[in-house]
Amino acid sequence: MYLTRFRINTARPGARRLLSSPQSLHAAVMASFPHLLPTAVSEAAAAGPRVLWRLDRNAAADVFLYVVSPDQPDLTHLVEQAGWPAAATAEPANPGWQTRPYAPFLDRLTPGTRWAFRLTANPVHHIRRKDDEPTKRTAHITPAHQMSWLLERQERCGFRICEKPDSKRLLPDGTTHKKAPHHGDRYELLVRDQRNLSFAKTRSSTAGRRPVTLLAVTFDGRLEVTDPDLLRRTLLQGLGKAKAYGCGLLTLAPTPATAGEQAR
Template identity: 75%
Template sequence: MYLTRFRVNTARPGARRLLSSPQMVHAAVMSSFPDLLPTATGDADAPRVLWRLDQNARAEVFLYIVSPGRPDLTHLVEQGGWPAAATQETPGWQTQLYAPFLGRLAEGDTWAFRLTANPVHHIRRKEGEPTKRTAHITPVHQQKWLLERQERSGFRIIEKPQDKRLLPSGTTLKGHEHHGDRYELTVRDQRALSFTKSRDQGTSQRHPVNLVTVTFDGRLQVTDPEALRRTLTQGLGKAKAYGCGLMTLAPAAHAVAG
């Protein structure tokens, strides 16, 4: 497995076009692997290509990729990087082996994390109707979505000491439980994405795609290293083709950015 970081040159028109569409980013990412077909393997446990865009400032945007093979981002450098500055030693992106880091994960370790995800649930509006996948749109429910997945994903989000909590736990309208600021977890950058995609390759038939994405920042403790390795290499949640599901870790005392 490999972890790659590419800084996007937001001053370039090609970069701005790329950032305007998760489909374009997905296609560009998948084109970085000459031996990888752009179709799913069907094996839920197989490593897959994950990606995420982090916009730390208006002119500071990073693309992170986790992949089973080493990528070649030459086309991305030419479209949205600094091609004149690229050399054989510094081609315009950084790639490192991910396995050594993954192998060092141990139960009890504490890390800062970042995750962009598509928190959804399934609802039935009236009796007899099929369930429909629907986005969570409030921070309370988005946070709850992640908390419900932490145990099987190999980690637990760290709780704040009582004297550091500003808001009490309690209930919202309609009795939905919330946790105040019990956890070292923030939910930010909610985005509603809407675009169309082809139903099948090689056809002109298209259908709409609507997504709500959010970014989680926080601190976690490793509870199951093997499960966490699966989370880091296979992703968490839906819409992985559109920049969701990639969790990255950093030393807890530093910024959460890969």
């Protein structure tokens, strides 16, 4: 497994086209693997680790693409479309992206260790307006319900969202009402960068076909490892729906406490 980071040059027209279409960016990511045939993508995803990707928009001109993949990617085409090709040519040792083996990091995950995390996900649930209607997949649109969506999945995904100590909470127990939980003050968890995405699924879509619409939300916070095997599976297979469109990729980073523990 490999973890790759690519900085997008937002001044280039090719970058703007990719950033405006999750479908186009997904196709560009999958084109990074010469041995991965398009017809084999769904079969490979069902069998085990899959290609996951995420956009981190830290600022207007500070956008990174992260990719987790079973094979090492070749992002030359992305450098040409949305990177700095002249700089990459001038420095052969730096092709315009960074790729590292993922296994050494995954092996460091042990119960009780704490990490900062980021996740872009598609928090959805199924509702039925009437008893005789089929269920319909619907996005959670409020931060409180989006947090609840993630908290409901933490145990099965091998981690626990860290809670704030009482001295740092502004609200008693971090909640305002039992029927309408407000988790923002209880957990070390932040919901940000909520985006409504709408795009045609294929370039050959016929006139009148409804576009794909989904809600993408980015979570930042701190977690504690409870089951390393389950967490590794989550990191490699993703969390939630819409993985082909930049959702599901969870990444971890050391916190000051984690770094100190590893140094001892």
